Amino acid sequence: MGEALSKAVEWCREQNFEFDAVNDNLPEIIEFYGHNSRKISCDYYIDDRMLLPENAKA
Template identity: 55%
Template sequence: MIIAVDFDGTIVEQKYPKLGKEIPFATSTLKMLQEKGHQLILWTYRSGKKLDDAIEFCRSKGLEFYAVNKNYPEEVFESHISRKIKADMYIDDMNFGGLPDWGEIYQRITDPNRTNSKEKTHKKGLARIFG
């Protein structure tokens, strides 16, 4: 599955243009999704130095993306073409209902038939996944 992931408010706390602190389990969950074969695209409003800072933050956590703000690494971005990313799923804090915790995100992606009860996720999910 191709998953487009926002940065500010999703991987780190919303502090744009500064870098916020990592949202708990964000990078470790994304790395686990990569290990399961998912391709991750960093899809963010950031550009220039601010984008470089976001990429370096993720690298410092051991997270490398398949592509950044494009559909595939070799794509040439032209200013008259929309930056819309083609993905199977988008993880963004601006989703309807906000950003679920990363344990719930992981479970929904890896087991879509699972009941998405936040209570079950908080009690069992994070402890089982990261414990």
């Protein structure tokens, strides 16, 4: 985990926002598929480049 990601995860913890995993699959997902895919399975993605359509500039 790089420095920027570590700082972001720590900030989230300070806000009482905990992750089950960061940039990795959960052990039960790895066991289910028999390998750790590069594609991360999750319920929600949090991305610093997310852009809402109403905020997009043409």
